[in-house]
Amino acid sequence: MIKKIGLLVILCFHFNAIAQEDAWVYLVDKENVQASIANPITILTQKAIDRKSMHSVSIDERDVPVNENYIIQLKAQTGITVLAKSKWFNAIHVRGLQVDISALINLSFVNEIIYADNNLNSKTVISKPKSDFKFESARTTYNYGNALNQIQMFNGDDLHIANYTGAGMTVAVIDAGFPGVDNIAGFSHVRDAGNILGTYDFVARDVDVYTNTTSNHGTLVLSDMAGFVQDNFVGTAPDAEYYLFITEDAPNENPVEESYWVEAVERADSLGVDVVNTSLGYKSYDNANYSHSDADLDGLTTYISKGANIAFEKGMLMVTSAGNSGASGIAAPGDAPGSFTIAAVNANSNYASFSSQGSNIQLTQKPDVAAQGQASYVISQNNNISTANGTSFSSPIMAGGIVCLWQALPNLNNAEIMQLVRESASQFNNPDYLLGYGIPDLSLALNQGLSVENFTAIDTNLIVFPNPVNNELNVHLPSTYEVGNITLYNILGKKVLESQVSQANRKVNVSHFSKGVYLLKVEADGFLKTLKLIIN
Incomplete structure (x- = not known):
């Protein structure tokens, strides 16, 4: 600028x-770390505590x-x-x-x-010896109008027909300004239902996200999830609940925006948010000395990407736009393993040339999947339905679909939901740096997820320990099964281990795997269970 x-x-x-x-x-x-953890209602909402409990997410020092x-x-x-x-x-x-x-x-x-x-x-040498403080590591039928193609592309409309429209799910939209959301007709549906739960501008430090903003970007993004115009437009999660947060200081580019963003996701976690949509990305700053090098974009280096990875550990599902830089590559936090990064295609499901491409700099497959981001339909602050280009829109379009999928499969955790979406995608067996695993089929993901949930409900005797694990994992099958198969998937959805366990041989060596979050699938005759495994 x-x-x-x-x-x-x-x-x-x-x-x-x-x-x-x-x-x-x-x-x-x-201060008061142990007392706060012992009485978490003093630092978290009950919804946040319940979400963490349901998905076995620990409450630790980072929550204080x-x-x-x-x-x-x-x-x-x-x-x-x-x-x-x-x-x-x-x-x-x-x-x-x-x-x-x-x-x-x-x-x-x-x-x-x-x-x-x-x-x-x-x-500059500005550090001290490390302290003792440690961080652990009925059917619904809509007339979608112009928005039909962008939800039908991944069969998100099938979830709506099954009455999964986002009800009971909470989404944080972290963006720039939201002018018009408080008064135009296109957002009356979400307002009248009382589904805008809260707002905050982390730049101006006040709750007003509607006026005195320098950008309408958040309005356009939110419309693709929450917008509703009878017979003309339906967002992909029209009945979800939303928090609206501003972290982007639109006229400037400064790394403090990364810090604002981390603050916002921390607040989202405390409020019990399930899904976060981020249609923002950071690489270059007004002061070139602050800009990130290509090597910094490995998913583990930048402040914002490290924050995204913690947010994932905390149980939230972080949907993030890949960016609009084409071959110049994905920016932070889209590079993070903890981000579910969305590329853009056109209305015919072909790669949009502006969509940021992944590379071997990222330690995990990026992008993850793709959705329509070229000529996406949005609602503007003037209540006009128009088109816009960018992964800024493929991200919320997909995020809303994932919100509905998770509503249908509440017993699965964030990693399991992401894996289902990946496995349903059009090029799961041959991912690339343009579209990742391809365009998902959320109807297929739902059917697969329901089968997992049904088998899980039968099981009361499967024992897998320790978790987290360092070297040797013990898998004790229910007593009615003599032999079973285990499959281990890494965070990018690739199979890294396939082995057999039995009542006589219950041990599996995992010492050679990198630290991180994995999905462990245990199968026997008529039995299936998938769970999150952490390798230290």
Whole structure:
């Protein structure tokens, strides 16, 4: 972005602002950790606690808020502006002169400082010995109008017909502005049902996401999930509940937006959100020193992608646009293993040339799947139905479909839902860097998922331990089965192990597998169970 500044005094101010640096200040500890974990209702909503319990997601130190007294002390330091905070990282995003930021290391509660400009990190020693604080690691029929093709492409309309329209599911939309959502007819359905549960602008620090915004991007994105115009337009999850969060400071590109985003997903987790849609991506910044290199986009390096991976661990399903950079590649957090990354196709299911392509830089298959993102139909803030291009729209179109699928299969966890969607896709056996596993068939995914749930309900005696596992996994089949087969899938959906277990041979060696989240499928004669396995 080029900014024209006419007056010398303004120009001088601008150069002074350039000297300001962004950095993350990591703190040494938190307060009342064990008491908070023992009484989680003090730090999480009941819905969040219930979701974590249903999907066996542990409540740990990362769920405990940042010590507010530390934040107060940071705000009091010379030249320091506090912009964002993260309980998952126990970190504060600050801005100030380098000399003032570096001085923060002298505070007893500051453990480490990492600058957004990596050049400064290589020149500046600003860390302390590690502290003892550790992070663990009826039928519904719609006339879709113009929106028919974009849901019919992955048979999401079949889920609607089966009365899975998102009811009871909670979605956080993390984006730019949402003008018009509070008053135009295209969103009256979601408003009248009381399904906009809350809003927050993490940039302006207030609850108004509708006015004084510099972008209508969030409105367009939300319409593809929640929009409804009788006989003319239906979003893919019209009856879900929504939180609307702004983390994008639209006129600027600065790494603080990554910190705003992490704050937003932390709040989403605390509120019991099931699915997060992110139609944002970060690689290049106004200050080139802050920009991410291609090598940074491995899914594990950038602040926002590390946040996406924790959000996945916490049980949320993170649907993310691949980006609109074509061969230049996927940006963060779409590169994260914990993100379910959506590419774009046109109305004929062919690759859209702008859709960001994956590469071997990413440690997992990216993109994951694809949906319509070229000439996608949206509702604007003026209540007009029009078309728009971008993975910004293929992402929410697919996210809404996944919301409905998870509504139908509530006993499955986020990893299992993602795997079902991958396995249903058009090129599951031959994924590529353009469309990933291809275009899903959510009707097929639902049928497969229902068979898994039905078999799971029969089982009360399968024992798999330890979980997490380091070296040797024990699989004890129910006593009525002498022999069974196990299949292990990694997070990108590829089969990495197939073996047999029996009552006499229950042990499986997994020591040679990389750390991470896997899906373990256990099968015997007429028996099937799929569960999430963590390898340390």
